[in-house]
Amino acid sequence: MTHRSRKTQAIINLSALKNNYNQIASLAPQSKTIAVIKANAYGHGAIEIAKSLNSLVPAFAVAFIDEAIVLRNAGITLPILILEGPLDKEDFTLATQHDFWLMLHNNEQISWLTQHPNYKEKLWLKIDTGMNRLGFTPKHAKKILAKLTNEQKKHLVICSHFSSADELDNPKTPAQIVCLKTLSEKYSCQLSLSNSAGIINWPQSHADFNRLGLALYGANPTPIKNMPMKLTPAMTLQSTIIALRKLKLGDSVGYGEAWRAKQASVIATIAIGYADGYPRNSPAGTPVFINNQLAPLAGRVSMDMITVDVTNIANVSVGDVVELWGENLSVEVVAEHMNTINYELLTRVSARVPKVYINK
Template identity: 40%
Template sequence: MPRPLHATIHLDAMHQNLVRARSCTPLSKIWAVVKANAYGHGLARGMRGFVQADGLALIETENALELRELGWVKPILLLEGIFDASDIPLLAEHNINSTVHCLEQIKMLEYTSLYRPIDVHLKMNTGMNRLGFPPEDFRAAYARLRAIPGVRNITLMTHFANADELEHPRLSIAEQVRRFRLGADGLAGERSLSNSGGVLHQTELLGGQYGELQNDWVRPGIMLYGGTPGGRAAADFGLLPTMTLRSEIIGIQQLAAGDTVGYGSRFQADGPMTVGVVACGYADGYPRHAAQDTPVIVDGVRTRLVGRVSMDMMTVDLTPVANARVGSKVTLWGDGLPIDEVAQAAGTIGYELMCALAARVRVGEGRLGCD
């Protein structure tokens, strides 16, 4: 028998989360973001789960080509653009859109002859300060792209730093939108602004001064996988978990007052208690730095992590689980236990837990709510 740790991917929940995104932005086309191996869910599953999206967005050229080999015929967008001029003919051959965020990429396009024109997304840096042209340089970059015979359509895009917090004291959406208007006003082309936070907060945003956020394209990522970029819980937005990580109890220990558990003896029992050993550790992608009391579900009963997470195992408090035994089912995140809640208790974010799932973890598919 294989080790009992396994992840279940819920394609039905992925479908539903995409429907939810579309309901937030009914006038927009959707780039479903499938970077990082579809946030740990698998590229092929991401394609199937978001088959109704208008396009798929990711980072790696080789994964864009894999999507084509898997049968995806709708648009694909490279969110970081090309890394080398040798990538450009592939864009034309396979009809792949590329982000353009720096002069070096424009120069590559200027010096490459293409037998078929490509579409690009010109990125403006409105305060995220990672990629993109500042507003004052945006028009010049646009003009250079427009002069390249091999460039067809130019979409204007930016990326919000704090879309989960509408009035962030250092950089609000209002300020980023103002900067975008400054740089893009009067330029022809579709617009692409909103990430997951922008999509989820459309109701609040459209009620104020952010009407252009209901734009031509949106780029939801984490929300499609049942997480949020911060703030409210995913369930508050009607989002469903798309990955459930489960294991089993493989050992039980009875502790007396003063006994400790695991490496470093970080946890000490106040009195008699039962501890269960779960087949999951940091080599599987569970965070080693998870704090005491990080929630876990055993046989449907909510309990907590105790002791330090080790490479292959972790220990949980079985005292509240009356009939716990070797073989008892354990839910580490997902169906019944929101991944964002686990991540917050572990001092990280749901994105990291999804993406960190190790290759040795068995992955299958199943409907949400069905073991």
């Protein structure tokens, strides 16, 4: 094993991942629940996550072709849905070679499709039901369908993406559901609507395929504090204390002297920084978990280190393990302090943080 003196690592709990998948998929027993593993499986490592879920899931989804080719090259043979579809003509050719499922959302993609009348994989027609980001208008659907061969129509899935499924009283979601269901009934196509928040909050959105991302990794996609099941964070990001120092009243910490001791204080320096994906603009007070207690960030985040006020933590020593988020400190709580969301924190953990897979 390679020597590794710096103990910063992301521990990825594969049994938690599988357990999360099974629990959420069981909320929608009539649906096929696709595992969304774009952005390197939300920072968890796409190849390892795909291998771990391979026998549980019907298909995977990624954002673009390159992410899917990495999986094929690693031996993943299950269907892989490309959520943004082919971005140029060459992408389309690659998709035919690798048997990808394509989500199609613009006229150019449809023109490439008409040049591949024998394309036999599942096609997903993306309808814009109000996100106003990608997709054809519901009115446009008829015109597009007319361009597909009968064989292609047989494999068609009509799909859309929710803009506000995490807001439980937002009327937009039921409106999106009605719009898409009407369309899929009219054209007798299969249907896909739900992301994590849709699966959990909107049972009426469950359809032939659901697309499960964030919650698979044990992160909470909704403001509900009590989820209908107990999800376990699949990632625990941790590091260790590499230095401790005592400060006097008025002493400053870190770049720009941005934090000053209001009393005699003890500061722990921890081996993780913005180059690891811990955001530089994290404010003082953002919690970390040390020795079963929460301690607040003090001073600016550096490239390789953060500094934390451990004045009130008993028995701290150099070498102690520090959890930045994970099983003991939820990524949602940390994200709230940093004025961001769990999705962003998980996906920005950088390549220099080794991933250690447990409970295979």
